[in-house]
Amino acid sequence: MKIVELLKTKLKKYDDTHNFTCDVCGREVFANERICKICFPLLPWNRVVCPFCGRKVGEEGVCLDCKERRIAVDLARSLFVHEGEAARLVVRFKRGEKYLFRTFAEYLAPCLEKNFPDADAVTFVPMTERAEKERGYNQSRLLAEAVAERSGRTFLAPAVKRRETAAQKFLSRAEREENLKGCFRVEDKKSVAGRRIVIIDDTLTTGATAGELCAVLRKAKAEKVYLLTITSVPKKHPFGIPDAEAEE
Ligand SMILES: [Zn+2]
Ligand SMILES: [Zn+2]
Structure with missing residues (x-):
């Protein structure tokens, strides 16, 4: 002990x-x-990206995913393409190297300022109590708190995750959406109403998780919902993840 x-x-x-x-x-x-x-x-910094979801695209224009159906949030941006050293950093961050949140927050805060200047609040993707205990921390929350502080936005923790959802690694976009349905609940609706909120998370894969959280925030009358992640998976892929290391 x-x-x-x-x-x-x-x-x-x-x-x-x-x-x-x-x-x-x-x-x-x-x-x-x-x-x-x-x-x-x-580092694989994102440069030419889809105007809606912020994923890397070969040439300027809307990505294949958004052509099929636009990402659920109003706008999404990410620092890096989910590959190489950036992907490894995210995996390290989620597997115990908690301190990395400071490094990411340093780059996420100016990215928020540049892309979502009208945002007035920052929030995170909630985990169930059990999942958080297992990992020891919620990586999304750590990032959101640090980014809120650095960018002078209000930090909000209005939502909870009500139940554990099955691992998403090998699910398609539609299957993920089904898997997540109803898993989040906004408990503090007052704090959300009329706000322009940025959800901060580690990786954008299919966008199903952010989409589900976005839906409950909008129901609670959020004016705008944005998504800011460290990395995003660029190409359409049957599982949404070309890198076996990526989760969720
Ligand atoms: Zn170095
Ligand atoms: Zn897109």
Whole structure:
């Protein structure tokens, strides 16, 4: 028990200090730098994207997914294409390297400002209590709190996840939507009404999760619902995920 407590304080200490090494390659970095100057430009930053969902497209225009049916949120944007080092960072973040939320928030906050300047609140995708206990944290909530603070927006936690949903890895967009139906509930409707809210999450795959949360926020009279993620999966794919590492 004592060792566990000791580890916890050590980890907390680590959380509270600045980076000394690059989050990608481990090279030493200067104070306040989180990703070194060599790794930074090599990351798969999103450049030419679909105007609606923000996924990478080959040439300017609407992506195949949105041509079929537009993404449910008003607008979505993401920092990176879900591949290579960016995908690995997200997986590390979800598998215990909690401290990475600071690095992501640093880049997500200006991305919010640029793409959703009229947004006035930030929220996250809720997890069930059990799932959160298992992971030890809700990665989406960590990001949302940090982005709200950095961008001077109100942090909202109006929704809960009512039941566990089956793993989504191998489900199609339609199957995911069915799987998620009714899983979120807005408990604090007052905080949502009339707001322009940004949902912050780690990865946009099919958009089904954000779509379901968006639906309940709109029902609670949110004026606009945006989605901001670290990565997005670019191409239409039978499972929505070309990378076996991606989840949900
Ligand atoms: Zn580096
Ligand atoms: Zn699109």
